[in-house]
Amino acid sequence: AQSVTQLDSQVPVFEEAPVELRCNYSSSVSVYLFWYVQYPNQGLQLLLKYLSGSTLVKGINGFEAEFNKSQTSFHLRKPSVHISDTAEYFCAVSTYYNQGGKLIFGQGTELSVKP
């Protein structure tokens, strides 16, 4: 079975500061990794995904994430955040062997960007 742990439930940060949202996963098989963002009263939007290849993945809105297999981590980073980045962020996994789109999500990290 797979599981995802997001290490911080809330991350407050000032505008233009860097931010890192942490995600660790557990799986006995190889995984695909995703970060989604959810703005208030909206569904989820894909920020980026790791399927294979380079461990540094770049996504939309200036976000990037690094896959670390030995640490089983997939932390999300942005060098300079904006007020508009305030949202909830979800890390998710699916597996090579899991046919279809079933995603297992972490509990979410609420990013609050203050002026």
Place this chain on the structure above:
Amino acid sequence: KAGVTQTPRYLIKTRGQQVTLSCSPISGHRSVSWYQQTPGQGLQFLFEYFSETQRNKGNFPGRFSGRQFSNSRSEMNVSTLELGDSALYLCASSLTFSAGGGEQFFGPGTRLTVL
């Protein structure tokens, strides 16, 4: 191209009633997944449909059911509603049913409140 649409956006029901939620995937997408989002349990996978067949199922009681039509539209039904069924129900569509790396596009969700 229109995104994933879900109707209704908000619902209020009482315990013991049943409810049907609808999801129209992006045009051309043939796979539809459903997720339940609650503050306590987070995002949990309900089921996935492809070609009118349920291909994956999460760990929910039999009161939760779904179906998919020939035009890929999907409905989910919850019978004998309980207070704990209050949640945001999210639908996601993807092009096809494939090994786990395919991108899923989420709708805005249906907010169900059970009184």
